[in-house]
Every structure is written in C-alpha cells, then in structure tokens.
Amino acid sequence: MSDSAHASSQSFITKYIFSTDHKVIAKQYMFTGFFMALLGGFLAYVIRMQLTYPGESIPGYGAINFLQYNSVVTMHGTIMIFWVAMPLLLAALGNFLIPLMIGARDMAFPKLNMLSYWIFFLSVVVLIASFFVPGGAANGGWTTYPPLSSAKYSGGQWGVTLWLIAVALEFAAFLLGGINFVTTALNMRAPGMKLFDMPIMVWMQVVASVVFMLSVGPLIAGAIMLLLDRTVGTGFYDPAQGGDPMLFQHLFWFFGHPEVYVIMLPAFGALAEVLTVFSRKTIFGYKMIVYATIATGGMSFLVWAHHQFVAGIDPRLATPFSITTILISVPVAVTTFSFMATLWKGKIRFTTPMCFALGTISLFLLGGVTGIHHGAPASDMFLHDTYFVVAHFHYALIPQVFFAFFAAFYFWFPKMFGAMFNEVLGKLHFLGTFLFMNVTFLPMFVLGFMGHQRRIANPQMFDTLRNAQVEHLHFIATIGAFGLLLSQVPLLINLVVSLIKRKAPGNNPWQANTLEWTTSSPPGHGNFETQPTVYRGPYEYSVPGAAQDFIPQNVKQ
Amino acid sequence: MNQAVNVGTHSKENFETLGIPTGRLAMWWFLASEIVIFGGLICIFLLMRWRHPEWHAEAEHTLNFAGGFNTLVLLTSSLSAVLAHDAIEKGLPKKAASYLGYTLLGGILFLGVKSYEYAHEIGAGFVPAKSMFWSFYYLMTGLHAVHVIAGMIAIFVVMLGVRKGQNLQRVELVGIYWHFVDVIWIFLFPLLYLSA
Numbered sequence: 001m002s003d004s005a006h007a008s009s010q011s012f013i014t015k016y017i018f019s020t021d022h023k024v025i026a027k028q029y030m031f032t033g034f035f036m037a038l039l040g041g042f043l044a045y046v047i048r049m050q051l052t053y054p055g056e057s058i059p060g061y062g063a064i065n066f067l068q069y070n071s072v073v074t075m076h077g078t079i080m081i082f083w084v085a086m087p088l089l090l091a092a093l094g095n096f097l098i099p100l101m102i103g104a105r106d107m108a109f110p111k112l113n114m115l116s117y118w119i120f121f122l123s124v125v126v127l128i129a130s131f132f133v134p135g136g137a138a139n140g141g142w143t144t145y146p147p148l149s150s151a152k153y154s155g156g157q158w159g160v161t162l163w164l165i166a167v168a169l170e171f172a173a174f175l176l177g178g179i180n181f182v183t184t185a186l187n188m189r190a191p192g193m194k195l196f197d198m199p200i201m202v203w204m205q206v207v208a209s210v211v212f213m214l215s216v217g218p219l220i221a222g223a224i225m226l227l228l229d230r231t232v233g234t235g236f237y238d239p240a241q242g243g244d245p246m247l248f249q250h251l252f253w254f255f256g257h258p259e260v261y262v263i264m265l266p267a268f269g270a271l272a273e274v275l276t277v278f279s280r281k282t283i284f285g286y287k288m289i290v291y292a293t294i295a296t297g298g299m300s301f302l303v304w305a306h307h308q309f310v311a312g313i314d315p316r317l318a319t320p321f322s323i324t325t326i327l328i329s330v331p332v333a334v335t336t337f338s339f340m341a342t343l344w345k346g347k348i349r350f351t352t353p354m355c356f357a358l359g360t361i362s363l364f365l366l367g368g369v370t371g372i373h374h375g376a377p378a379s380d381m382f383l384h385d386t387y388f389v390v391a392h393f394h395y396a397l398i399p400q401v402f403f404a405f406f407a408a409f410y411f412w413f414p415k416m417f418g419a420m421f422n423e424v425l426g427k428l429h430f431l432g433t434f435l436f437m438n439v440t441f442l443p444m445f446v447l448g449f450m451g452h453q454r455r456i457a458n459p460q461m462f463d464t465l466r467n468a469q470v471e472h473l474h475f476i477a478t479i480g481a482f483g484l485l486l487s488q489v490p491l492l493i494n495l496v497v498s499l500i501k502r503k504a505p506g507n508n509p510w511q512a513n514t515l516e517w518t519t520s521s522p523p524g525h526g527n528f529e530t531q532p533t534v535y536r537g538p539y540e541y542s543v544p545g546a547a548q549d550f551i552p553q554n555v556k557q
Numbered sequence: 558m559n560q561a562v563n564v565g566t567h568s569k570e571n572f573e574t575l576g577i578p579t580g581r582l583a584m585w586w587f588l589a590s591e592i593v594i595f596g597g598l599i600c601i602f603l604l605m606r607w608r609h610p611e612w613h614a615e616a617e618h619t620l621n622f623a624g625g626f627n628t629l630v631l632l633t634s635s636l637s638a639v640l641a642h643d644a645i646e647k648g649l650p651k652k653a654a655s656y657l658g659y660t661l662l663g664g665i666l667f668l669g670v671k672s673y674e675y676a677h678e679i680g681a682g683f684v685p686a687k688s689m690f691w692s693f694y695y696l697m698t699g700l701h702a703v704h705v706i707a708g709m710i711a712i713f714v715v716m717l718g719v720r721k722g723q724n725l726q727r728v729e730l731v732g733i734y735w736h737f738v739d740v741i742w743i744f745l746f747p748l749l750y751l752s753a
Binding site: 232 | 586593
C-alpha cells in the first residue's frame with residue numbers, strides 16, 4: 001500500500017510487469033485470457049475441421065490421429081474454462097472493479113495480488129509446455145477421469161502430470177485472488193457504503209470467490225491422489241488395488257459444478273450494471289437478486305452428483321440430486337427475471353455493451369432450459385455424453401464467458417484505457433458473434449438427439465452416423481465456427497484503432513452512478529484523488545424530481 | 558484486541574469496515590479453504606475405512622510411542638505460539654520472538670520424529686503403494702507435514718521481523734495458522750494411529 005506514494009518514480013518493470021496496482025493486474029489477466037482464448041479458439045477450429053472432413057489434413061495443424069484429437073478436445077475444454085473464463089470474468093473484472101466500485105485505493109493485499117497473477121502466468125507456461133512433451137498434451141478429457149488419465153491408459157506420458165500441475169497452480173492463484181477479493185470487499189469499503197450499497201457486481205464477485213474457495217479443496221486433494229497414482233503407484237482410483245474410480249468423479253464435480261456458478265455470477269454482475277445504466281431505471285429487486293445469488297452459491301454445492309446418473313449412482317441418491325439440480329434454476333430464474341423486469345418501461349439505449357448484455361440473456365435462457373433435460377435422470381440417460389450436452393453447455397457458457405464479458409469489456413473500456421471505442425465496429429462484433437454462435441451450436445442439439453456421441457474423432461466410423469444429414473449438420477456447425485472466429489476481427493481492429501486514436505471519454509461517458517465513474521479515465525495510481533464518501537445506493541436512475549436522470553453514489557443531495 | 562497489535566494493521570487506506578483487522582480476516586478465509594482440503598480428504602478416508610474393516614490389521618503397525626510423543630510435541634509448540642501472542646499484547650516483542658523460537662523447535666522435533674517413523678515403516682515394507690491404508694497414511698500425514706514446513710517458514714520470517722520490532726500483528730496470524738495445523742493433527746492422529 002505504500003507503493004502508491006512512489007507512483008511517479010516507477011520504472012517500466014514495476015509499473016507494467018511486476019505491478020501491484022490492481023488495474024494493471026486486471027489488464028494482465030485480461031490479455032493473458034485473450035491470448036488463451038485465441039489458443040482455445042484454434043483448437044476448436046481443429047475439432048470442427050476433423051469432424052467435417054475426417055482424416056484429411058487440417059490447414060495450420062496437419063493430419064491428426066485419434067490420440068491427438070483426444071488431446072485437442074481435452075485442452076480446448078481445459079483452456080476455455082480454467083484459462084479463459086476464470087481470468088476474464090473473475091480475475092480481470094474482479095481486480096479492476098472491486099476496489100474502484102467500493103472506493104478503495106487498491107486491493108487489501110496488493111503484493112498477494114501480484115503473486116496471484118504470476119502464479120497464474122506460471123500455470124500458463126506449464127500448460128503450454130505440455131503440448132510439446134513426449135506423448136502430447138493430456139488426453140483424458142477436461143474432466144481427467146481415471147482410468148483415462150491413469151498412468152496405464154494415458155500411456156504413462158507427461159501430459160496428464162503437467163496438466164495436474166498447471167491446474168493446481170491455477171487454483172493456487174485463484175485462491176490467493178479470492179481471499180483478496182473477499183477481504184477487500186468486506187473491509188475496504190468507502191465511508192458510508194453499507195453492504196447493501198455495494199454494486200451487484202461486487203456481491204457477485206464476492207459470492208463467486210467464496211464458492212470457489214469452499215469447493216476447490218476436495219479436488220486439490222483428489223488431484224494430489226491422482227498424481228500419486230500416476231507417479232508413486234498408489235491405487236486410490238484403481239479397483240484392482242482397492243480404490244474406486246468413481247471417487248474422482250465425485251471430487252471433480254464437487255468442485256466442477258459450483259465452478260459453473262463461479263463463472264456465471266460475475267457474468268450476471270456485469271449484466272446488472274450494464275442493464276440498469278442503459279435502461280435508465282433502478283434495478284428491479286436489488287435485495288432479491290443478492291439473496292438469490294447467495295442461495296445459488298449455497299445450492300451449487302448440492303447438485304454435483306447429476307454428473308454420475310449414467311456412470312452409476314444409487315437410485316435413492318439420484319432422486320434428491322435431481323430435485324436439487326432442478327431447484328437451483330429457481331434462484332437463477334429470480335435473477336434473470338429481475339434483469340428482464342429492469343428493462344420493463346426503461347428508456348433503453350442500444351449501445352454495444354447493452355446489445356451484448358441482451359444477447360447474454362436471450363442465449364443463456366436456451367442454455368438454462370436445456371439443463372433441465374440433464375437434471376432429470378430419465379432424459380439424461382439418453383442424452384448423456386452426446387452433442388446435446390455439448391450444445392447445452394456451450395449455450396450456458398458462451399453467453400457468460402464471451403457475451404457478458406464483452407458487455408463488461410465495452411462498458412468499462414473507456415474507464416480502463418481512457419479511450420472511447422467505435423460503436424459501429426462494436427455492433428458489427430456483436431451481430432457476427434450472436435448470429436454465428438447460433439449457427440455453430442443449434443445443429444449440435446439435433447446431432448445429440450440423433451445419438452451422436454461427444455468426443456469421437458470420426459463420426460463416419462459409426463453406422464448410425466454415416467449419413468448425409470449428420471454430414472450436413474457438421475458442415476453447418478463448422479461454417480458457424482469459422483464465422484464466430486472471423487467475427488472477432490472487428491474487436492481486434494476496434495481495440496487497436498481506439499487505442500491509437502485515443503478519443504477521450506471523460507469521467508462518466510454513460511452517465512452511471514457507481515464510484516468508478518466519479519474518478520478520471522483511466523484512474524491514476526491510488527484510484528481517487530480524494531476519498532469518496534457514499535450517501536446512496538448504486539442504482540438511482542430517473543428519480544422523480546431530480547435534476548438529472550442519474551445520481552452518483554457520492555452525491556449528498 | 559489491544560492497541561499494540563493494531564499499530565501495524567491500521568493505515569490511512571485500510572478502513573477495516575467490519576472492525577476486524579484485514580490480516581486476520583484474510584487468515585480465516587485462507588483457513589476456510591484449507592479446512593475444505595483436509596475435510597474432503599478426511600471424508601474420503603472415513604467412507605473408505607467404513608467399507609474396509611480389514612484395514613485395522615494394517616493400522617496396528619502405526620500404534621506406537623512415537624505418534625503419541627509427536628502429538629505432545631505439537632500441542633506444546635502451540636502453547637508457545639499462544640504465549641508469543643500474549644507477549645506481543647503485553648508489548649514485549651523480544652520475548653515473543655523467543656517464544657516463536659520454541660514453536661519452531663517444536664516443529665523441528667515433530668518433523669524429526671515423523672521422519673524416523675517414515676524410515677522405520679518404509680524399512681518394514683510399509684511403502685505407500687503397499688495397500689490403500691498406507692496410501693492414505695502417507696498422503697494425509699505427508700500433506701500435514703507440508704503444512705508444518707510451510708508454517709515453520711512463515712514463523713521464521715515473522716520471528717525475524719518481530720526481533721526488529723516490525724509487523725507485530727503477524728504473530729497472531731501465524732499463531733492462528735499453527736493452531737490449525739495442530740487441529741488437523743488432532744483429527745489425523747486418532748484416524749491413522751489409534752483406530753487399530
């Protein structure tokens with residue numbers, strides 16, 4: 001914290017590389033996340049090409065064998081969840097916004113924050129290195145279930161071992177980050193800011209961090225056990241030695257399902273901010289959203305075993321887990337409908353962030369509704385491990401990881417970089433992404449109902465899938481994937497052009513209320529020139545009788 | 558919490574909205590995540606142990622004097638950690654540093670006895686891959702030992718600072734952590750040593 005005094009005397013290295021400033025760390029996380037998204041996107045391209053033109057050489061990759069295909073699928077999932085969703089939604093947004101939104105100079109522990117990023121960076125290095133070891137990268141699926149990930153079946157290669165180390169480092173980074181987030185939000189709030197004066201985004205980041213911290217432990221233990229199985233020869237997951245492979249599935253999903261909500265909550269936080277500002281209305285049901293968020297976080301610990309309906313679970317357990325799985329959609333629906341009610345009769349401004357926010361809601365509904373099919377064991381038996389599942393979780397995750405993140409990215413871009421982006425390019429980015437997202441993943445619902453298993457490298461080897469309809473659907477999905485990747489070009493152009501042009505946005509380009517808009521764009525080291533004091537809630541828009549249609553939180557009256 | 562401790566945590570930027578020192582708040586959150594790691598592991602062990610009553614034959618080999626002695630050592634080292642905190646509250650950093658030194662000695666003794674146990678067991682053929690009981694034994698005591706080592710490094714760093722009169726509030730924080738390591742052992746000891 002004493003670092004802020006020396007802001008002017010910082011060298012390039014302490015200012016941009018080993019920085020303790022939360023805003024710089026947020027950017028480091030964000031650009032690392034972008035880089036990993038490109039890598040994950042490239043792997044998606046390889047998957048699509050192989051499925052559409054099985055066995056043919058893929059431009060930019062070459063011929064792919066089945067083992068390599070397994071690696072590509074595994075790493076695509078791993079990267080997109082752990083190295084894109086987590087750094088973008090949790091680390092980048094949380095780091096940038098929590099101190100600014102609560103009126104703090106920085107995080108509670110700036111050095112811990114820097115350590116968190118560099119551990120994360122190390123995990124990236126280990127993960128990328130795993131592509132180049134003998135035997136290739138991990139190939140047991142992003143869930144790394146044993147025995148697929150055991151020394152025996154993964155060929156005893158290095159891939160899975162490095163995967164486990166990289167994931168462990170990543171978890172350590174986010175544990176440090178999570179402790180920072182929670183203590184900062186609880187203990188560093190500006191004078192006058194009560195818990196229920198915090199913007200929804202801060203609530204979401206805090207609940208997500210707590211859920212992460214309380215769910216990841218058993219998987220850390222489980223990962224150590226898998227590592228010992230692979231290296232020392234123990235048999236925790238080997239029935240021949242008295243172990244149980246199902247154990248890993250339970251440990252993985254005890255973390256893995258709460259993780260879905262760890263990703264979802266910060267995305268919802270972004271929606272709450274963007275939707276209210278561009279509806280010019282107070283948020284519908286602030287406290288209801290907060291309580292629903294806490295309920296979602298709590299219930300997320302009680303749904304994991306729906307992943308084992310097919311692998312084998314006592315029917316007496318399947319029913320309660322089915323009930324909790326369907327029940328958790330209630331608090332999620334409360335939040336979603338509160339967002340929609342916020343729009344009702346608002347003065348809607350269709351800016352780029354607003355378009356992405358509306359896109360998130362509409363796409364996420366489809367992802368949420370198709371979740372019901374998996375919560376009920378009867379339909380899950382049929383749909384498990386098919387492309388229906390693949391379509392379902394892409395409809396659940398892409399709206400959050402990309403649409404909601406882009407809503408946040410464009411919304412806070414002026415604050416982050418002190419430059420305004422180009423609206424036309426932004427809308428082009430939105431339209432392309434929205435259109436091609438559906439072109440890519442809608443056909444997969446149909447493929448799933450046709451019985452197309454996920455993770456198979458060549459559908460033409462199966463009698464039931466060797467027909468023109470399957471080929472057509474794969475072809476459409478591949479066209480969509482190309483479109484989806486190309487639609488990101490306007491984003492890159494926009495980023496480069498607006499950073500060169502540097503059109504100054506002013507402190508508060510969106511006429512928003514929360515504290516980050518009361519300081520300069522970008523905020524200097526230490527964030528606020530004078531300590532803000534909070535007098536009101538974050539969403540007082542269009543208050544009858546007020547001079548303007550917004551009243552910032554630090555305005556007394 | 559008296560003033561002597563709060564000197565280090567209070568600063569202009571640090572509001573302590575909740576009235577709890579930020580360092581202590583962070584330590585409790587950190588321990589919450591640690592509890593889930595060991596809690597998960599202990600649950601797994603209990604579920605497995607329940608299904609395999611025959612493990613008691615293996616567990617008999619851990620029931621010896623060394624385990625009991627080590628429990629005593631670890632509990633005593635926690636006592637001196639408390640005394641160190643007490644000395645800080647009374648404004649006696651030099652005394653606190655020497656109490657932390659005793660805690661460190663306890664940690665060294667604990668690890669020494671544990672190494673002797675490991676060597677003895679491995680010599681008798683009870684290696685990690687021998688059976689599931691031994692896998693769990695080495696996993697759980699090993700993970701605990703890693704925490705003991707981490708705690709000792711932290712205590713050493715804090716002790717050096719306290720000698721120079723710096724970061725006095727950290728004595729309480731490493732104390733909380735050391736108690737946690739102690740409590741984990743209190744769970745592991747009956748599960749792995751006494752359950753024969």
